[in-house]
Amino acid sequence: MWSGLAVATLAAVYAARGVFGVRGRAVAVFVVIANIAAVLCTAWLALEATRTTQKGLVWLLSAGSERDARHRPLLQVVDIYPDREMSGVESLAGPDQLLLEAERRRRVAVAGWGLSREQLRGVGAAAIERFDAAPQPVGISRLDWPERVREGSPLRISGNVAGVDRGRIRVLLGDLELGIAATDPGGEFELDLLAPLPGRYVLDLQVVDENDALVDRGPLPLQVFAVPRLNVLALAASPSFSWRYLANWLSDNGAGLLLRTRVSQEHFLEQRHNVAADLTAQDIDEDTLAAFDIVVADSEAWSRLAAAARERVERLVRDQGLGLLLLTDDVSGAAREALPELAPGLAEALPRSDRHLRFADWNPLPAIDLPALAITGAESLWEDEDGMAVAAFAGSGTGRIGLALRLPVYRWVTAGESDAYARYWQHLLAAIARPQPARLTSQRSSRIPFVGMRLELCFDAAVNPEVELVGPDAATVALPMYRRATGACALLWPYAPGWHGLRNGDETDFFYVYTSSDWRGLQVAERIAATGESTGERAESPAGTTWNLPPQLVFSVLLVILGLLWWEQKRRPVRLVKPEPDGA
Template identity: 30%
Template sequence: MTYSLPTPLLPFWLVLALCALLAVGLSVSALRRANRSRRGWRFGAGLLAVVGLWLLAFPPSQPLRSTATDALLLTDGYSADTLRQLLRQLGPGTRFWRYAAPSASPDTSTLSNVAALRQRIPGLQRVHVLGQGLPAANLPELGSVRLTMHSSGPQAGFRNATWARTTQVGKTWAIDGFFDNAGATGAVWVRLRAAGGLRDSVQLPAGRGAFRLQFTPKTEGRAVYELDARTAAANGLRVTPEPLPLDVLPARPLRVLLLAATPSFEFRFLKDYLARQGHSVALRVGLSRGLTQTEFLNQSAAEVGRLTPALLGHTDVVLADAASLAAVSGAEAGALQAALRNGQSGLVLLADPAAALPRTLPARTDFALELQPAKAAQEPQELRWAVASPAKALVPATLRATPALRTLVTTLRRQPVAASRRIGLGQVVVATVAETFPWVLQGRTSAYAAYWSHLLSAAAPPIAPAANILPNDPWPRPNAPLTLRASGLPMAPITVRAATGQPVRVALQQDERVPEWAEGTYWPSTGGWHRAASGGTTSWFYVFRQRQWQGPETQLRQQAAAQWIAQTQSQTQPALAATTNSRPWSRWWGFGLFLLGAGLLWLEEKL
């Protein structure tokens, strides 16, 4: 503890004279008391009151060791133990701030601009960042100041998650991620809530690990699903739900040509299902030799007797059984091969295990059938595909897996029953399951829809890229710069508008590497859905709030900090410039001593 005379000296001498007079007066009063047994008590109480009054006016100062070259910056999730350890190492007088968050205590200053540190500490050489870290966009504000990270341990929550931000009605949508329970034990349930209810869940027996959840949206529009985690115990872990924004688009209408050698329930049910889904369907069924029947749904009548370039130019997917494809002529096979290579049409073949694959099948040598044993072929087997619930069907044959094929559907023993092969820009799909219509009779319409959507999507030609406006950052945040990339649009400003607030115009600059791209910087001020528009093009993107998805945000900040340290800083550590500052005692000490002494004097007089 140190003590120095205040400047100016006049108040000091006045207070000193007042305390001296008070001490003399209280001493004389104590000597005049008739009861001599309590004189010492009265002398001590008077002295305590005088000392308290003096400390209240002029408290002493305590020396504090600090560094003039280092500063501490506290971010979300920092450890108090790490802060105390650094203060012991650097000195208790080292200055620290809380970054971009309301202060939790009145003596912790808040700082929202990293560049302001260099103005507050002119000799600043190193910044210690505790907790989550700084956003990547704020790291250049450090300039030549060194950065040292002090990350906290892992916390319970979702470390990362990926999902498609857009999907189509009727298509199965999935989310993949990793949950970490921060070293705790016990099983954890990860759950997906969508469309007003619990749609899927998975149990992690170890309390941590990768997970995959799925759901099939049935209505179009923008929605925000929820992902949460909890333990089975009533008082166990409860993780705050995280939002899953999803823009559900209308289903893509396909133009499908069905070719069947004979009437069958499979094609009848499939025709009706595709028509109900809004697809254009043309059906050609052989009735007898030289006699065929045609039917058209959601489209006008057309000539479908032969596979011509004109017909295939207006067809997205040709779905045929083995007998009908084997009956096409050489010219028709050539037209189909050309349509596949040009990316105009795709082909789905329902193989017949009783016969070899048609010679007119493109890339026929890459597909090889393997017959199932008689007993296995007569028992329904469970089928699995990428993002759908299992269903059972008769599997008379399977496909031989080769590097040229992409497996679409398998049995439980991972035997392919449907696979695709690229031919030029198109796809050929071969399936060995002959009957799926029993699923409709059994009420398993969702499995039926998912199965055929999976096969038709694999065979359908790709959609030509359309003009769009997308954010480059998968985790946009309020009050942080967000780069918007416009593709296929003229060089004109785009208009961005949140759910609440005024529209903001964002200027675009052409990308130097890809002329078709243009980028602009937008600063969102609030969370939620945002609409970006330019001319007749409209896109939607979601801005997450500050406390949402902290796990992926922490990883991004730590990765950005590691890259910044590796790129801009050498291994040489700057020398610490130790300084000594003084911090005055709290005046409450003097006030408390004064009240204690005055109270004892009052009590002694009443006794």
């Protein structure tokens, strides 16, 4: 802008001198002022041209940039997406070249999809003064999913698709379609599935438009862990369909179960699956309780249990992490008095019919009738549509005590909604049961690592620093570890796509490495975000054209202008005429 203003000033001075033909001293004064202005503008323009060329703003063109070689000075950043090679433009192939150029230029602007975090480290201390972000490419621009899940647990895949109207998302495992979801007008989508059998999978996520034409696709790695066998001690005050369906579901899923049902004042019926423990009539000893992860009892059976047995269960909840889940539909004072001291509270409420159960943002469970009760003063596990808890838990030492309304959820099974029944009970039991030992996991510097990308892996402080990397070809190499305040870390540059394992003793943590052509939209979104954070501002499109002229052209134009001024001065010499006195 200032260069254009200087040139316009010179042109205006020259035009004014040719237009104003006033004779006398005024002409001489104007000529002197015009020449001084021309010399000052010439010097300033030359200084600006030199400064802009040597220490001025240099454009780094990343992939997706629409700038061309007319915008000087500029450099092309060649990375994993070299969209084009421009003739006469210097290319920078790595962070080292970026660092050298940034140290020389000091002022940097970026156009296109931005720089990777590694390239941003290469820019170093240079200030990125401007970022002209190119539009996001068509396809997946955001993708969220749990990389590690337990078998049978809910699996939600969500994200955003850019540039596709009325698109659909398909998830396939081989030729088997696991699910399909449509995008909303903003491109957002959510797809809820159930985790398959234990193992490592690479799902195929596809994006198709309204004509079923493929727009984008990529791998979706998933690790499914086997659910550790849950050992359940169930105490029922009387036989019922609810206990029968629960026992069948637990045994079908490989859980250990001991169900003791009172059939008379002094007689009990015991049903066992995968356990060998025995119970006495009214008491439960500590050794027997140690074999179970959770005690599930209805309020009547709990209240009729010996006081010593109840106290023993509560102590193991506090000290050893045993879980306790009580089921009730009784509003009597005796039922409330039998609740453990740290259990959630009960409150009377109006009976509700055909109410869907919800938890967080999960898909709601089918409608069911609810009793005239609500649970208060605890962390909710299932709620009705009005936000009133029907199942909740409270912490007690190292364990948890849960309270749930006794609901006829077995009717979901008879109505063909077995998945809803499984979700209900799986969430209840997993939240309250004795916690399982934590698995070895690592924190990665990038959630979606690509081949050749610098990747930092960190483990918690308890991990032995002797970690081996197992590649997709089963080759093993020891990782050199270094210590940080949060634990042990290692650096690596994956050389091949596929599953990689981090072996530490008997445990192995797996992660997936993508090819450079996978999920282009996700890579672009990460680069735009990283460059925007380094810049402090983002421009969705170029705000205008910056004219950075080469010095040879600038000096040539200035010499022509000065020559014209000299020639015009010689052609019309100024003669100073003494003014005649008035009245002569």
